[in-house]
Amino acid sequence: MSKIQLKNVFKKYANSEGYSVKDFNLDIEEKEFIVLVGPSGCGKSTTLRMIAGLEEISEGDFIIEGQRVNDKEPKDRDIAMVFQNYALYPHMSVFENMSFGLKIRKLPKKEIKEKVEHAAEILGLKDLLNRKPKELSGGQRQRVALGRAIVRNASIFLMDEPLSNLDAKLRVQMRAEISKLHRQLGTTVIYVTHDQTEAMTMATRIVIMKDGVIQQIGTPSEVYHLP
Ligand code: ADP
Ligand code: ADP
Numbered sequence: 001m002s003k004i005q006l007k008n009v010f011k012k013y014a015n016s017e018g019y020s021v022k023d024f025n026l027d028i029e030e031k032e033f034i035v036l037v038g039p040s041g042c043g044k045s046t047t048l049r050m051i052a053g054l055e056e057i058s059e060g061d062f063i064i065e066g067q068r069v070n071d072k073e074p075k076d077r078d079i080a081m082v083f084q085n086y087a088l089y090p091h092m093s094v095f096e097n098m099s100f101g102l103k104i105r106k107l108p109k110k111e112i113k114e115k116v117e118h119a120a121e122i123l124g125l126k127d128l129l130n131r132k133p134k135e136l137s138g139g140q141r142q143r144v145a146l147g148r149a150i151v152r153n154a155s156i157f158l159m160d161e162p163l164s165n166l167d168a169k170l171r172v173q174m175r176a177e178i179s180k181l182h183r184q185l186g187t188t189v190i191y192v193t194h195d196q197t198e199a200m201t202m203a204t205r206i207v208i209m210k211d212g213v214i215q216q217i218g219t220p221s222e223v224y225h226l227p
Pocket of ligand 1: 013014015016020038039040041042043044045046047
């Protein structure tokens with residue numbers, strides 16, 4: 001049984017005419033790194049947001065480990081999400097930013113501290129826990145956003161263009177770090193990008209979308225016809 005199944009998923013926004021996602025079908029195995037690519041407006045973010053529970057699925061089934069979870073609250077899903085713009089709270093320290101999701105889930109203080117310190121260790125943020133986001137470099141902010149996802153211990157990570165605001169050099173570095181994290185944590189990742197190099201280097205399988213429809217699904221070499 002696949003870990004995640006999307007079956008005949010459609011999305012129509014209330015204020016728009018057509019469907020933004022049409023008949024999306026995908027089975028994702030445990031520990032896969034799925035990369036969604038395609039032109040702007042093709043439905044990548046919408047798909048991710050439906051998986052996160054931030055947008056309602058109009059039609060179809062979203063199944064995790066055999067259970068239909070269409071109606072589960074985002075906070076009750078075994079899913080952590082990393083956004084393009086980091087979405088850090090500017091008035092909170094790095095520690096507070098990383099612990100926020102655990103606090104609202106009412107974890108004991110001691111456990112929160114342990115989890116945050118562990119994630120900070122993995123991400124090289126240990127000495128920056130008292131800083132505010134504006135006192136960090138772009139790469140460090142992106143690490144905090146990753147840290148916030150890591151502390152959740154979620155088995156599914158969703159990432160929506162997490163590197164697109166970084167300069168080229170940092171993108172290459174963070175690409176390697178995300179691949180490493182994926183191996184270390186053993187998570188299933190669904191990752192949205194415009195960047196063909198990111199797709200080629202990180203994906204186990206690539207899903208190409210156009211106008212809300214899946215055009216092709218394959219490994220990087222199948223999709224890009226590599227030798
Ligand atoms: P991508 O992430 O591939 O750029 P999106 O999923 O953001 O694409 O958008 C897919 C389509 O859905 C686009 O036509 C977009 O205009 C439309 N769309 C996205 N969000 C909304 C919304 N909140 N309300 C109405 N239409 C939306
Ligand atoms: P990058 O070029 O990688 O985005 P920056 O030039 O923004 O990095 O920052 C370089 C270093 O200076 C980083 O290690 C960061 O921690 C530190 N730094 C940046 N801004 C501040 C600040 N306002 N206060 C303290 N340290 C800072």
